[in-house]
Amino acid sequence: MRGPRPYMRPAESLWWAHPPYLAYTLREATGVAVAGYALVLLTGLISLASGEVAYDAWLGFLKSPWSLALHLLFFIGMIAHVWSWFQIMPKTMPRFVIGGRILPQNWITAAGLVVAMVAFIVTLVVAGWMQA
Amino acid sequence: MLPDTAAGAASREIMIEVLRYRSETDLRPAWQVYRVPFTDDMSVLQGLQYIKDHLDGTLSFRWSCRMAICGSCGMMIDAEPKLACMTFLRHYYPGPLTVEPLAHFPIERDLVVSVDGFIKKIESIYPYLIPKTARRPEEGEYLQTPSQLARYESFSDCINCMLCYAACPQFGENPDFIGPGAMALLQRYNGDSRDGAQAKRMELVHTENGAWSCTAVGYCSEVCPKQVDPANAVNQNKTRSALDFFLRALDRHAHSESSAPDGGAP
Amino acid sequence: MKRSIAPVFWLLFGVGGMLSALTGPALVLITGLAAPTGIGASPDFMSFARATAFAQHPLGKLILFSVIAFFIWHGVERIYLTLRDMHVGGRLTLMWICYGAAGALTIVTVGALAIVGF
Numbered sequence: 431m432r433g434p435r436p437y438m439r440p441a442e443s444l445w446w447a448h449p450p451y452l453a454y455t456l457r458e459a460t461g462v463a464v465a466g467y468a469l470v471l472l473t474g475l476i477s478l479a480s481g482e483v484a485y486d487a488w489l490g491f492l493k494s495p496w497s498l499a500l501h502l503l504f505f506i507g508m509i510a511h512v513w514s515w516f517q518i519m520p521k522t523m524p525r526f527v528i529g530g531r532i533l534p535q536n537w538i539t540a541a542g543l544v545v546a547m548v549a550f551i552v553t554l555v556v557a558g559w560m561q562a
Numbered sequence: 563m564l565p566d567t568a569a570g571a572a573s574r575e576i577m578i579e580v581l582r583y584r585s586e587t588d589l590r591p592a593w594q595v596y597r598v599p600f601t602d603d604m605s606v607l608q609g610l611q612y613i614k615d616h617l618d619g620t621l622s623f624r625w626s627c628r629m630a631i632c633g634s635c636g637m638m639i640d641a642e643p644k645l646a647c648m649t650f651l652r653h654y655y656p657g658p659l660t661v662e663p664l665a666h667f668p669i670e671r672d673l674v675v676s677v678d679g680f681i682k683k684i685e686s687i688y689p690y691l692i693p694k695t696a697r698r699p700e701e702g703e704y705l706q707t708p709s710q711l712a713r714y715e716s717f718s719d720c721i722n723c724m725l726c727y728a729a730c731p732q733f734g735e736n737p738d739f740i741g742p743g744a745m746a747l748l749q750r751y752n753g754d755s756r757d758g759a760q761a762k763r764m765e766l767v768h769t770e771n772g773a774w775s776c777t778a779v780g781y782c783s784e785v786c787p788k789q790v791d792p793a794n795a796v797n798q799n800k801t802r803s804a805l806d807f808f809l810r811a812l813d814r815h816a817h818s819e820s821s822a823p824d825g826g827a828p
Numbered sequence: 829m830k831r832s833i834a835p836v837f838w839l840l841f842g843v844g845g846m847l848s849a850l851t852g853p854a855l856v857l858i859t860g861l862a863a864p865t866g867i868g869a870s871p872d873f874m875s876f877a878r879a880t881a882f883a884q885h886p887l888g889k890l891i892l893f894s895v896i897a898f899f900i901w902h903g904v905e906r907i908y909l910t911l912r913d914m915h916v917g918g919r920l921t922l923m924w925i926c927y928g929a930a931g932a933l934t935i936v937t938v939g940a941l942a943i944v945g946f
Contacts, residue, residue, distance in 0.1 A: 435585035436670055437585070438668045439591070441734055446914060450642075450781055450784070454779045455913070458906045460906075463903075464845075464903045465903020465904060466903070468896045468897075468903065471899075472936065472937060474879075475883065475937065476940050478879055478883055478940070489875075492863070498861065500860075501861050504856045508853040508856055511845075511848060512852070515846075518778055521780065521783075521793050521797040522778075522798060522801050523798055523801065524753070525794075527709040527713055530712065531712065546850055549850035549854075550850075550853055550854045551854075553851050557854070557869075561870050766829065768829070770834070772832070774838075800838060803835055804835035807831070808839070
């Protein structure tokens with residue numbers, strides 16, 4: 431028996447701020463850390479292209495407590511990004527069937543995190559080698 | 563002395579707040595509270611049945627199998643999409659426990675929502691096998707290995723309960739989004755080795771209301787009572803759609819350079 | 829049926845996401861914490877001379893462009909979708925602002941890399 435007047439409840443405009451969606455919004459917010467860090471690098475690149483005086487000013491900014499605190503926040507954001515990235519990654523992949531069984535998604539996540547840790551170390555090693 | 567329930571003498575009571583709506587008398591939904599005696603083995607569905615049998619016969623709700631296979635009793639229980647038959651009153655004691663119709667759907671009456679939109683979406687994705695080459699009965703069955711089955715099997719477990727639509731905030735924002743359940747069914751067919759109509763279904767996937775309304779919230783897969791993983795169905799098709807986008811662009815570029823008149827094989 | 833243009837930005841988001849997942853934490857440590865404080869890196873690690881030499885080298889240019897541009901496109905896609913979730917603006921308005929900003933910053937990056945020289 432169909433009702434003559436269905437009622438559509440008004441949408442909750444702040445849905446993204448409450449559980450269970452808050453975790454998703456915070457995950458997306460790690461994008462601010464990624465883009466924010468790139469912007470800092472870009473200002474450095476622009477100052478580099480503008481000459482030694484401008485570049486030294488940028489280096490001076492990097493040494494300031496504000497910049498150090500900012501990069502600490504960037505670092506936390508990056509770690510949160512790495513963690514959440516490999517949780518979602520298997521969702522974007524088709525099911526792989528190996529030996530008649532489906533490859534578990536958390537194995538794919540674990541493999542990704544291992545690769546990320548190796549890449550972390552490799553990047554540090556390469557940077558260290560570049561100092562020589 | 564509390565009244566007996568179907569399960570025997572009840573030792574405790576829980577308050578259940580139900581969102582009521584009857585279009586012939588109500589302008590908008592309103593809460594009604596019931597005091598329900600319960601035993602530890604009683605589901606929320608049984609609580610609602612107690613209300614209807616003993617307290618208020620006007621309460622309307624869908625149910626059928628009582629065992630989480632028909633998909634009828636989906637509702638918001640303490641604001642979470644759940645099947646009432648597999649959610650237990652004892653977890654919410656002392657309450658009050660809120661019961662509302664599934665989020666993001668129009669309310670027909672009380673806890674009954676309109677499923678018309680969802681049915682149309684299911685129908686729109688060509689929900690049947692379209693074989694690559696049809697076989698005649700004399701040729702025998704279409705054969706499939708267990709590995710080929712495993713690739714799509716979970717997507718065939720969907721019971722159309724619509725909890726994933728209640729969970730999906732992007733469906734709440736955009737009712738035209740094809741949604742997790744329909745995409746799971748789409749992938750059930752596209753992933754089936756016997757099927758040959760992937761391209762037809764992908765046309766739906768490529769649109770803004772196809773895979774591209776999804777922002778990978780992932781809550782749909784969390785609430786699914788059958789571990790269908792609709793989030794995987796939608797997001798693996800983002801990958802497919804994106805690769806197809808660029809392969810098509812390359813393909814068009816190659817064809818425009820050769821500029822041979824069309825007339826070749828498909 | 830009308831195809832969405834979203835795949836373009838999703839692929840940029842994906843490349844940037846993978847690149848930043850693999851190198852982001854290390855790069856932040858190096859350029860933002862180790863080099864400025866001199867802890868774990870020599871104090872002249874990012875000196876003008878060394879930075880110029882790096883940015884003039886073809887490989888250095890590739891690295892700088894990839895990190896800056898892809899990290900920005902990754903972040904912008906997430907910012908765009910979150911602003912849409914928050915109803916800050918209409919879909920097309922937000923697309924123009926967010927993707928326009930990312931496009932402009934990409935051009936600025938290319939320009940700066942060119943000005944630094946070879």
